[in-house]
Amino acid sequence: MVKRLLPGGATRNLRRSLSRRQPLQRYWLIGTTAIALSVMVATPLRAATTTKIAGFFGLPIPNLPIPGGSVEDLLKGAVVDQAVKALGSTLKDDAPIESSSQATFPTVNQLPGTAFKPKAMPTTLMAQLRNATDGAVALQPGDYRIPVNVFCMKVSAHSPAGHRYLLAPLKGKWADIIVALNARSAGTTIPHPQLQVLSWNLQAGMKYEELATEQRAIVDQLLPDYKPRLSRSFYEQIESTWSQLSGTVPGLPSMDSALGRLGDVGSAIVTLRQTRDTLLRYGNNFEALSNALVLPGQANTPSDGANTPWSQISPRVYARLMTKGTYADPGELQIRVTVEAPVGLRDRHLVATTDLAGLNLAGLDLAAMPVKVPLAGLVGDPQDSSVQPLSMSPKPEDKDEDESGSGSLQIQERGFSGPQPPAPLNQV
Structure with a gap:
């Protein structure tokens, strides 16, 4: 023919x-x-x-x-x-x-060493995280239990209580913006529902001018250095591609x-x-957006969160997300930082960001040095396309946060003070 x-x-x-x-x-x-x-x-x-x-x-x-x-x-x-x-x-x-489904960290069913016995959350953790450039904190060897607020990372999916999640790095063109939001909002009095609404908008690639007034206030307060990148929406990029094609x-x-x-x-x-139409229609109304974007009911495949394995996110760091609730309920990030990495993994990971040549290391216990753990850069992947992945942000242990979705934007006394250069610690 x-x-x-x-x-x-x-x-x-x-x-x-x-x-x-x-x-x-x-x-x-x-x-x-x-x-x-x-x-x-x-x-x-x-x-x-x-x-x-x-x-x-x-x-x-x-x-x-x-x-x-x-x-x-x-x-x-x-x-x-x-x-x-x-x-x-x-x-x-x-x-x-x-999607994080193909990027999960390797898992183990049992931790190396003794039984998990968590310490109290380090008192410096919130301040570290709010001023980090990469959503990571430095942790000494030991076991940690860190309460976290979790955030829905997908629409038109279920959020069953007590689901099992595997950890993965958050990826995408705007992943670093969402990581910064999760890190810099840690320990603030910004209600969780308002943060979730802003996260939904960022996931959809909405530009700053399209955000509701309350969402723009959070960006102005926590993400001022990212505002230039929020000047153009993802949908406008798609339209621009079509316009360029029309010219040829x-x-x-x-x-x-x-x-x-x-x-x-x-x-x-x-x-x-x-999705954009829904976000623009309901603005900062968390309840309406939740009803429109989150499917009711259970997952396609039952999952037992109590049997969540440990994800090995670096040679010396194991972690898992435990939750009995949904995306609207707090969860718990359990972490073990080991003293020494398994021999088989040493050659496959970057362990240090500092060149140690020429340094006087006498008396320095390198195995006990702090390790960077990317708390705000992790996402719990459900391994089920009908269930929402969950990103996370540490929350205070000593008091309940206002989860009402109302109230003014307030930063506690040690709030975000601008991005700081990271310390040259062990890198994930």
Whole structure:
């Protein structure tokens, strides 16, 4: 069919160009809804096939066939192919938060050494965390129990009580902003529901001007150094990609009219837009947003949080998130910092950030040095696409925080004083 439509040389060039392209596959969160997307940017000339992949949406993802019948149909197929490739790249590279399901730390069922006997939370922990540049704190060897507020990191998912979570690093284009929010809000009197609403907005890539007044106040107070990056939304980046494509493809329709032809890429953009509409509609109303964004009921797969294994997040650090409640209830981060790393792991991890050559180490016990633990940069992954992942922020032990969702923004006496350079301690 193609040979009858195009000259032989053009046919060979088209076939060669299409055959060179390869599929891209990546997991990410779209509008705080996770999706695993395999973008077939082009295929060789062949009959259409459909491949089922394990993704959060669980949608069949077709290989894009080259239509036959006319030159016009062939050009339409090429345009769709080009649009999927361009928008898929933007979704992959610029997603504010990526899925954590494939990035969990290795786990062990039992801790090395003696039984877990936690110390009291270090008195300096809150101040360390609020002034950290990376959401990490330095902990001496020992066992720790740290109360945490947890935050929903996905919409259209359940939040069952007492679920089992595995720890993973928080990743994505705006992950560092959310890490900073979780770190700098630790120990403040900002109500948990207001922090959750701001987190939802950041996960959806909302820009500063789109935030409700209460959310902008938190950004002004805690995240002033990130405001320049909040000047453009994730959705605007997607629109910009389409505009650039329109400049190179004559007659390209509007993005709105084309989304239905773009498969899972189009579905992801529609989901993002729906999430944005919900956030803009309800503003700072946590109850309304919670009803709209969090599914009631239980997970698809039962899970026993009491049997949560320990995640080894660095050679000397083990941790696990324990919770009997939902995303709206406090949990507990249990941590063990060991004195010496297992021999088999030493060569596979960066242990120190300081060059020790030339230093006088006489009498210095390197094994007992503090280790950096990324408290605000961890996320509990449920290993179940129907359940929300949970990020976390330490909370005070000695008093209950105001969880009402009302009240003014107040920072306690030792509040955020601006990012400070990290100490050259052992690095996770």
